[in-house]
Amino acid sequence: MSHPHPELGPPPPLPADGLRIVPLGGLGEIGRNMAVFEFGGRLLVIDCGVLFPEPDQPGVDLILPDFDYIRGRLDDIEALVLTHAHEDHIGAVPYLLRERRDIPIVGSRLTLGLVDVKLSEHRLQAVKVEVAENERRRFGPFDCEFIAVNHSIPDALAVAIRTPAGLVLHTGDFKMDQLPLDGRLTDLGAFARLGAEGVDLLMSDSTNAEVPGFVTSEREIAPVIDEIFRTAEKRIIVACFASHVHRVQQIMDAAQRHGRKVALIGRSMVRNMGVARDLGYLKVPPGLLVDSREVEELPPESVVLICTGSQGEPMAALSRMANRDHPIRIAAGDTVLLASSLVPGNESAVNKVINGLSRWGARVVHRGNARVHVSGHAASGELLYVLNLTKPSNFMPIHGEWRHLRAHAKLASLTGVPEENIVIAEDGVVVDLVDGRARIVGAVPCGYVFVDGTSVGDITDVALKDRRILGDEGFISIVVVVDSTTGKLAGGPEITARGSGIEPEAFDAVIPQIEQALHEAAASGVTDPTQLRRTVRRTVGRWVHETYRRRPMIIPVVIEV
């Protein structure tokens, strides 16, 4: 992935009247969304999110966009515009600010509120520029107009960027719930107005481009939740995303109707809902909330817990309840509601949680057996509306894996965007808008940047490959001490193995072979440690493969004394 279109070379210089767009994340994957716009030597960045690792990226905490492309030009950045406050759009902001602290951060009130608490955890402070829908603000050469869009977090924005090169509409993430809980609709009127003015390039959310039809309204979950509350015998435990203010609002409203108290569990849930409440996005009926410790004192039938862990995260409260490793002891009569999507990659973990809860007798309600979740992303029916309203001259699908980008490109083609004006790019691919035409002109290196513990970027593909081998096969380390002048064995072989599935005693069989090989090496005058290591590796590798048909990592260590 470091250079996605291998046939693409570095881009040519950008013409003076051209706009350059370089996605540094979010194209070819779902997550770490980030796009860099360049005009007249100045930069505008849209979003700066994180990607969560796949099973073949073991031990990685987060994956960041690759800042390499802008690292030498941080002072050229006029602003970082955040379309909304989901992790895959804001999660990497602290890492970017570490490189330049005073990049102005532009976003809606809730977005900035949630970014703020995140930054303060990293001991960072933002230079904030609050904007709202229908507002127009200039950042250097970038004349930005903000447009309300509906999504699974309140206060999301699309942004139209006008430069002398043309008008680009970036939708951010959106859907088109026509009966949203907060009454704030995706502003199709604005999309139509921009369409009439002339959209030179539409960049639109592809996440659900493969899904036929339309996303159901968030409102339609309410009767399902009510029915669950009506039939719940004991505790109700709801797991959902810590940013889904409207989902939490629906649960709180149901709790209020059914005479139950609510406790919030999980650091990010407590933190985000505090911000949402303070800023007026979450309405909490007086007396509804109780402390999570009080909950254990209350009768089970008068309690609702709202927690994180809907993705099966092993350390979250929900997983620990499923494993009976939590003060809340799940029992027959309890109802657990997973009111969230199932993020690809988490299927096994969530299945484990559902089985664990089922085993202890809980009723588990999830999107597989009840309509307790609706997606936050426009399905293909909605995407067609946006394409038809904005009538873009050029189209570039964003925010999706290849399957989603291709599906969205096909929708654009069906609405009449000429094939040659549809640009399917992936991370690092450079797209120039020049003379009203968007074209791929080259690519810049754009790798995965892994966060592991406190370090950023130390974990390389080599380290991950080593981890995969170690994780699958374990290792065998063989230490020998040799006399540096004669090459003769002076200590060892000392064998240590982990994860190899070979019992310590079994190595007794290979030790004479190692001794013999070293003896022969010494006899023929070999004293070079590199050659001795190779001898040891070959001897042990052959033995393991012949005896066990396995290929653990073999680590020979030769110490000269």
Place this chain on the structure above:
Amino acid sequence: MSHPHPELGPPPPLPADGLRIVPLGGLGEIGRNMAVFEFGGRLLVIDCGVLFPEPDQPGVDLILPDFDYIRGRLDDIEALVLTHAHEDHIGAVPYLLRERRDIPIVGSRLTLGLVDVKLSEHRLQAVKVEVAENERRRFGPFDCEFIAVNHSIPDALAVAIRTPAGLVLHTGDFKMDQLPLDGRLTDLGAFARLGAEGVDLLMSDSTNAEVPGFVTSEREIAPVIDEIFRTAEKRIIVACFASHVHRVQQIMDAAQRHGRKVALIGRSMVRNMGVARDLGYLKVPPGLLVDSREVEELPPESVVLICTGSQGEPMAALSRMANRDHPIRIAAGDTVLLASSLVPGNESAVNKVINGLSRWGARVVHRGNARVHVSGHAASGELLYVLNLTKPSNFMPIHGEWRHLRAHAKLASLTGVPEENIVIAEDGVVVDLVDGRARIVGAVPCGYVFVDGTSVGDITDVALKDRRILGDEGFISIVVVVDSTTGKLAGGPEITARGSGIEPEAFDAVIPQIEQALHEAAASGVTDPTQLRRTVRRTVGRWVHETYRRRPMIIPVVIEV
């Protein structure tokens, strides 16, 4: 999982007129199905399958049922009855036969044919007893009646087992396609007849107990396949299970109608379809099949490839095509059809394949966007029919995870089986049928038995835990050579690390700390290698955690000279 109901002790002796049932796999998981029946000191085994590993069982090839419970009593086994030839029902047969070669293997013609080729690959030969539906055969005290059931492989059987303790009906895996391609229906008449006679215990397939309604007929895939063939521009590549004879038949029929030649790709596909053809279960039109090498010579629009790899297996042809690592170079105009289920745990792998194929421009058709697959397992609507027809006195859901077993138990309860006569067991739980009543009476140890390379059972939970740590964090090995009398450092510290994400130079910072710690130990007279290892581990562990917030495995090696 080694002792699933921790409160259960070893079972009491089995009363003389009682039947004992011990599931050694398939309850609490989907796979490695195996159940042991005991009456009058004799044993009957139903199925002997494998389970495929989860992501948290790295490097494991297969998981077997735990034969420990029967290992001392192999000579008591009257027969091994195989309900059908899926891997999760026959995959462990070679491993059981290694323990006793002449266990009679009972099954239908196709089942035995497919077992036979598997055994010959293990250089084993079976003592075979071919049976067919409507046949009744006695194996020691077990009077077995075989009943036709419809499933995603032809020639599947349910088995009714009569002993003086009562009549047990074991459905095997089944569904109830009312228009099956081969006209062989699940024999509801036999189920009704047994119900009239009195079923003392029903053991029924729970895989789809959570799924509402009924499974669509296999026949309904045909028009979808036809439409795909009609609109395919170039090559058609179909991936499905290597045992799904009827699915392959449908593809071959479509190829014939559309004037395309067919090549089979993948060892198990070629092998199994050869058996199915030889035994008359697969009808291959003359001249349809071509060799996989000939395919590359033919024009793309006259070719169909049928291959394995529908689960994203990295070494299978399909994954290699997605990665452009295969002679077949996927290009725009090619159509790839994933005509199979998505086995839980394989979601990420399959998604990678779909994205890879999409990237190269292929149209990818799968169960997510077209009806190209129907399940092989009865959904809840069908399960209710079986419960109502057989009217069991006792019910024991089998073949499923906890969520499925619980859902199936609920269905049984709805049809009138008294709650107290519904037995939810998991692997190793002992169920006795005595005086017409099934009860859990204890549990026997029943762990996972891992196959890795040529070895069976060498991989323990400890090794897997080590692999998980190594896979997530890597390791750091520190070798020191000490003088055995003074404890003073005589060589090293030599540090080797893999997968830790720490650059080799970075260890320069900790080496003086190790030297200092060892110096202090020597000064206070410590020469014991165990204590010295602990000193080294503590020093390095603290440094890594403080510097990087990571916890790689730390392996101190102390060599005395």
